Amino acid sequence: MVNFGRIVEIQSGSKSLSNKDFTIEFTVPFDNDLLPNESEIKIYNLTDDTIKAFDVGNKLVINAGYTDNVGMILQGIISNKVTQYSGVDKTTTIHVLDAENRDKSEVKDIAFAKGTPASKILDQMTSELGIQVAQFFLNEDFVYEEGYTATGKITDIIKKIAADCGTSAYVNKGQMYIRNLRIGNDAAIALSAETGLIGQPESFDEGEYGFTGLRLKSQLQHRITTATVIKLNSKRHQDATLHIRKGVHRCTGSDFVTEMEGIYP
The missing domain is CATH 3.55.50.30 (Phage tail protein beta-alpha-beta fold)
Structure with missing residues (x-):
């Protein structure tokens, strides 16, 4: 693997938090429809004053990646915030919509x-x-x-x-x-075991009127999102081109990954 040193930075208003100082977990989805995606962020043992900075309606940004390869994976509006206690630990769970919900307009x-x-x-x-x-x-x-x-x-x-x-x-x-997810000037991202691919891709076929493609997992890559072009090299797929239609960036105690679904041209 080529990536070292996990980095997570959260910004909201004047507050900036880092995984160097706090335990942070998140699930940040992305897809190809008009409904806002809701991300979930958990931050442990914040002070009461810091918790106040994450008010509903405030803008929140997450930058994530590895040393020398960090970028934005989420920019949105805080939709909900809950703090719960478990023994001496305090967990603040923040939900963020990646766009204002305009579905009623x-x-x-x-x-x-x-x-x-x-x-x-x-x-x-x-x-x-x-x-x-x-x-x-x-x-x-x-x-x-x-x-x-x-x-x-x-x-x-x-x-x-x-x-x-x-x-x-x-x-x-x-x-x-x-x-069109398949048309654009997006620079292709090379993905292989040497550049962060985890495990073997899994094929899917949606039938006569659907898409065919692969489900993939990689080390967290902030550049991967909807319509990203992947040039895949694995044991069973050599120099395959995929257009990403949905996925999720995930950070837990053990995982720091991007899971995605790509369709063939």
């Missing part, structure tokens, strides 16, 4: 003229939603020859319009991405 009867392209509708819907768009790349800019009327949940509308364009729409680290 709706529009009513916004009409678009005949011949309107999907890109125009998506521009207005993301503006109505009030979320920053990090990447916008449509596989096809579908044209609504008969026009289109937007009514209902904005996230449902965005999901449908994106699907009409053969494109995914998802939220990651507080920003929206509208793009």
Whole structure:
């Protein structure tokens, strides 16, 4: 293995905590849909004053990795906080949404003229939603020859319009991405036993209308997230290309890993 020296840094407001001083555990999921992901963080034996810094509604960031290879794996808003005691130990559990939950945001009867392209509708819907768009790349800019009327949940509308364009729409680290998971300028990450691959990948096949791909585990790699391109080399898979659609960064007393699911091109 090439990685040494686990590093975890948590920032919220003026507070900055490190695993050098505290025992920290976390589960940070990522995927390719518009629902915010909820991460769970456990920090042990904080002082009461420090606990107060992690109020609901505050922004929280986690940077994690190894010496000389640390980066952001989570940026979100604290949604819940609970402190519990077990003997002399005190555990503070913090839940974080990676984006504000806008699932209830709706529009009513916004009409678009005949011949309107999907890109125009998506521009207005993301503006109505009030979320920053990090990447916008449509596989096809579908044209609504008969026009289109937007009514209902904005996230449902965005999901449908994106699907009409053969494109995914998802939220990651507080920003929206509208793009095909298989298309982009992402730099590929080489993954092998020498660069952190753990165990052997497991194949999955979702049938005639689904995806095929591999489930993988590696040492924690902050660069891996939704739409990351993996160049895999293992005993059974030589120079295989995978596009990550979901996964989780996990830190426990024994594990410091990234588990992921990648689909074939």
